[in-house]
Amino acid sequence: MPRTTLQPPExxxxxxxxxxxxxxxxxxxxVHIAGQVAWDAAGRVSAEGREAQLRRVLHQVxxxxxxxxGSADDIQMLRLYMPAFQPGTEADLVARVLTETxxxxxxxxxxxxxxxxxxxxxxxxxVDAVAVIP
Numbered sequence: 343m344p345r346t347t348l349q350p351p352e353x354x355x356x357x358x359x360x361x362x363x364x365x366x367x368x369x370x371x372x373v374h375i376a377g378q379v380a381w382d383a384a385g386r387v388s389a390e391g392r393e394a395q396l397r398r399v400l401h402q403v404x405x406x407x408x409x410x411x412g413s414a415d416d417i418q419m420l421r422l423y424m425p426a427f428q429p430g431t432e433a434d435l436v437a438r439v440l441t442e443t444x445x446x447x448x449x450x451x452x453x454x455x456x457x458x459x460x461x462x463x464x465x466x467x468x469v470d471a472v473a474v475i476p
Contacts, residue, residue, distance in 0.1 A: 360440025
C-alpha cells in the first residue's frame with residue numbers, strides 16, 4: 343500500500359534529504375524488518391565503505407519487503423544506525439543515496455542515528471524498517 347506523506351509547513355522540508363516528516367499508512371499488515379547490514383546470504387561483508395554498504399543495506403530492506411509481498415512504496419519508516427557518523431560531511435552522502443533510492447516526492451520517513459558501534463566492526467551502517475502491506 344503506497345505511503346502518503348505530509349510536509350507540515352511548520353517543519354523543514356526534508357524531502358530533498360530523502361525522507362518525509364510524516365508518513366501515513368492505511369490499514370494493512372504491519373511488517374517490521376530487522377536491522378540489515380551489508381552481509382550477503384553466506385554471512386560475508388558484501389560492500390566496502392559507508393556509501394556502498396548503505397546502498398547494499400537498502401537493497402536488502404527492499405528485498406525483505408518484497409519477500410513479505412510488498413514493494414519499496416510500502417516502506418513507511420527507516421532507521422539508519424551509523425557508527426562514527428560525521429553529520430557535517432556524511433549527511434549529503436546519506437541524503438543522495440536515499441533520494442536515489444526513494445525519490446524526493448514521497449519518500450518514507452526516517453531517523454538517522456550516530457551510534458558508538460554495531461554488532462561487528464566491519465559494519466558501517468545498519469537499517470531497520472517498518473512497512474505496511476495491503
